[in-house]
Amino acid sequence: xxxxxxxxxxxxxxxxxxxxxxxxxxxxxxxxxxxxxxxxxxxxxxxxxxxxxxxxxxxxxxxxxxxxxxxxxxxxxxxxxxxxxxxxxxxxxxxxxxxxxxxxxxxxxxxxxxxxxxxx
Numbered sequence: 001x002x003x004x005x006x007x008x009x010x011x012x013x014x015x016x017x018x019x020x021x022x023x024x025x026x027x028x029x030x031x032x033x034x035x036x037x038x039x040x041x042x043x044x045x046x047x048x049x050x051x052x053x054x055x056x057x058x059x060x061x062x063x064x065x066x067x068x069x070x071x072x073x074x075x076x077x078x079x080x081x082x083x084x085x086x087x088x089x090x091x092x093x094x095x096x097x098x099x100x101x102x103x104x105x106x107x108x109x110x111x112x113x114x115x116x117x118x119x120x
Contacts, residue, residue, distance in 0.1 A: 001054040004120075007046035011113070014039035023099035030090045032102045036109045037087035040080055043116045044073070050120065058084070076115050079108040 002010075018035030021028060041061070048055065048064055055061035065073045065080070083105060089095045 004046045004049040007042045011039050011042035033090045034087040037083040040083050040112045043112050047116045076112045
C-alpha cells in the first residue's frame with residue numbers, strides 16, 4: 001500500500017508531466033486532462049493514506065470520498081469528479097479539448113492540491 005509521500009511524489013510527477021505540454025502547439029494536448037486528473041487522484045490518495053486507507057479503483061475512491069471522509073473531502077468532490085469526466089472524455093470519446101478549455105481545469109487541480117495540503 002503506497003504511503004502519503006509516495007502519492008505526493010506521483011502527484012508532483014503528474015503535474016510536471018501535464019505542465020510540460022505546450023497547450024498552444026503540442027499535438028498531445030489530449031493527455032493534459034488525464035495528467036491533471038491523476039495529479040488530483042494522487043492528492044486524494046495521499047490524504048486517504050494518512051487515514052490508513054488505500055483505494056484499489058475509482059469506485060472505491062469515490063465511496064471513500066463520499067462516505068468515509070466526507071467532511072474533509074466534500075469541498076473538492078465536484079472538482080475531482082469534473083476532472084475525472086473530462087479526462088475520460090479525452091481518453092474514451094477521442095475528444096480533443098482546446099487549450100483554453102484545458103486552462104480552465106487548472107483551478108480545479110489547484111483547489112484539490114491546496115485543500116488537501118491544508119489537511120496534512
